[in-house]
Amino acid sequence: MSSPGSDETRNEPGEAPMWHPAREWLEDDEGDEDEDDLDYTVPSTTMETEDDWEEDDAGDERMGLGISDGETRVLGLVISARTKRLIENTFITRKPPYHHRQYPIRTDTRRSRRECGSWGRRAPANFKLYIRDFASDLLPVPAAQLFELLASSGLQHILRSNGWSTNIVGDDGDDESDDEFDAPFTRRARPRRTGGAEHFPKVPSDKGTELMGGGQFGTNPYFVDRLKKRKGVFATNLMWRELGIDSYGLRRRAGQSLSQQLIPGSVADKIIHYDSRSYSGQFSDDGNFFFACAQDFKVRMYDTSNPYEWKYYKTVDYPFGQWTITDATLSPDNRFLVYSSIRSQAYLATTDPEDDSDPSVLDFSLPPGQRQRRSLGSSHFGIWSLRFSGDGREVVAGTSENSVVVYDIETKQPVLNLQYRHQDHVNAVCYGDTSSPHLLYSGSDDTTLRVWDRRSMADGREAGAFMGHTEGLTYVDSKGDGRYIISNGKDQTMKLWDLRKMMTTADFDRIDPSDYTTGFDYRFEPYPDEYYEPHKHDCSVVTFRGHRVLKTLIRCHFSPPGSTNSRYVYTGSEDGKVYVYNMDATLAGTIDVGSATMNSRPREPDVFASAYEMSGEMLWRTCVRDASWHPNAPVLAATSWNGWGLSSGTCTVHSWNNGAKDDEGDPPIGKSYDDKLRYVPEFNHYREHAPPPRRRPLRSRPVRRRFIDEDETW
Structure with a gap:
C-alpha cells in the first residue's frame, strides 16, 4: 500500500489485490491531479482477532500514513474537520443486508469497540470505519467520483443521513436517473425496522380466497369435482366449450375456466x-396494436391483430427528451398516442403509418384554463405517468412536481391541477372507471395512494386515501370497474385495494406518511426480508410478495x-x-x-x-x-x-x-x-x-x- 507520505508501494504478506470500479476511473484520470482530490487508501487485511486491530495501527505508522491518533479516517481518507464532525454525529442505525458484518466499526480500545460495535449506538469520537471490499493500493480518487462510488455501493445511508445528495448525474450534468428529476434526496434516513418473516401476510390470503370464490376474479372448479377430487384436463374443458354453445351451469363454468388456465x-x-x-410496452384495448417505449426517445408501434405474427407499423420520437421516454398511452380508438419524457411537455402523435406530420405538443405546465403558448420555454417538471380517459377526450399525468394534472385534448389546455397534497413525486396515475372520467387514482413516493373524485373537489382535497405501503409506489392499475385497484411498491409488495375500504380524509390528515418509510433507495440497495414491517394503518385487501x-x-x-x-x-x-x-x-x-x-x-x-x-x-x-x-x-x-x-x-x-x-x-x-x-x-x-x-x-x-x-x- 502506498501513501502520500511515501515513495514506495508496500503490501501485507499474503495480501491479494482486489478489483474495484475506481480502477476504471483512474485509467481515464491518470496523470490529472487536483488539489481538491482525496487520497483513497484502504487496508484490506482480514482481521480475525482483537490483536489484529491493534497491530494494524502500528502498520499504519510503518506505512508512513502520518495520521495522528486524533484524526479520523473513513474509507482510508484523511477527511476534513467538518466532515469528521458529520461522521461523528452519524448514528449507525441498521444491520447490513447480509449475515456477516460488512461494515465493522474500528476503535482504538477493546472496551470502546465492544460498546460502540452494536448497531444502533453512537460511535466514539475516535472511531474509524473500514470497508473490506476495496483495493489495497493507494488510489487518488476525485471527490465527485468518490461520492458516486458511495451512492452505488450500498452506502447511501452515510451520505443521506448528513444531507448529501445521492443523485448520480452524467458527465454533462444534465442526465438524470429514470426516477429522479432535479430533486436530490435530502431527507434523513430513518432507522431500519426489525421486522422479518414472521410479520409477512398470511398466504394463502383469506380475503383473496373469498374473492376467488365470489366470481369477480375467475371461476373455481365445480364443488362436486372438488369433493370427489376429480381433476379437469384441457381436452375435457375443450370438449365442453365446443359442445356448450349458449349453455348454462356446469358447461358454462367449464368454458370460462378453460382460458384462465x-x-x-x-x-x-x-x-x-x-x-x-426498454421502459414500457402495452397492447391496445382490442389487442390489435402494441407499442414499446425505449431510452433512445422512440416509440415503436406494431400491428398485433394476429397476436402470433406481429408486423412493424410505425416509429415516433420525442425531440429534445431527457433521460428516457417515461410513459405512453393509446387512445381508446387506437388513433392517437401520447408519450412523455422527464419534461413538462408531452407529445401527441397519430398512429396512421401514412401520416408523417409532426406530433402536437401538450404543455402540462400551463395553469388550468390557459391556452398553449407559442414558445414552450423551459421545462418545469417531469412527467412519470400518463393515461387516456375512457372517452378519449382527456389525459391524466403524474409529475415530479408532486402533482396530478388533467389535460383536455380538444382545447389543448389543462383543466385540473391537483397540487400540495402529495409530499413526493407522483409516479403513477390512472382512471378508476373506463366508462367515466371522474374517478382518479395517484400513487406517490410518499407511500400513499390517493383517490380523487372530480365531482366533489371544491376544496381541492382527495376523496380518500389508501395506506399500507411502507415505501414509495411505482405503479397503479385499475380493474376498470371503479372498485378494485392494485399498486406496486418499493417495499417489494404488490397490494390489492377495495374502494369501499379507503381511509377518509379526516382520518388520513392525522397520520404522517413519512413516519413509516425509511428512505430506502431501491435503485442501488437490496431489500432483505428483515426490513419488512407491516404498516400500522394498512387498509389493503391482499398483499402479494415474491x-x-x-x-x-x-x-x-x-x-x-x-x-x-x-x-x-x-x-x-x-x-x-x-x-x-x-x-x-x-x-x-x-x-x-x-x-x-x-x-x-x-x-x-x-x-x-x-x-x-x-x-x-x-x-x-x-x-x-x-x-x-x-x-x-x-x-x-x-x-x-x-x-x-x-x-x-x-x-x-x-x-x-x-x-x-x-x-x-x-x-x-x-x-x-x-x-x-x-x-x-x-x-x-x-x-x-x-x-x-x-x-x-x-x-x-x-x-x-x-x-x-x-x-x-x-
Missing part, C-alpha cells in the same frame, strides 16, 4: 431487440377478462421474471424472460459505456420493467432492460404452449429480430455458438468478509 410459458416466440433499455421491485419503476397489472377470465394479477421483477399471482396471493406461475433471452445478442465494444451497473464482469442481466397480457389470446409481451450489464432492451413475446419445449410451426420460436421485426442472422448465430451461460454472482463486487465467532460480543 392458459398462462404463457417462458419460451419466447420472438425476441425483439433494441439498442437502448417479486422484486428494484432498479426502476416496475409495473403491475390486472389480467384481462377475455383471455384470463380476470383470474390473476401480474408484475415484472428485477430478477428477470414475470410473476403471475392468484388473487389469494399464491403464485400461479412465472415467465422467465432472463432464461429465454440469455446470450441472444453478442457483446458490443461500447457496452461498458451504456451499462447500468458498475461490476467486475459484464454479465447478461435482465430486469422486466413492464408486461402486457393480450386481451383475447394467451399471449404476453414483456418489456425489459436486457443485455450485457443491462445495457440494452428487449420485447419478448410469450404464448401458452402447454409446456412444450419445441415448436414445429413456422417461423421457428426463440429467434432474434431488430426493432422493425427484421431477422438478425448474426444475433441468432451468436446464440447458437455462445458458451454456456455463467451464473450471476451473489454480489456485484468481490468482498472480503470478516467471519465472527458466535461467542464474540459486538
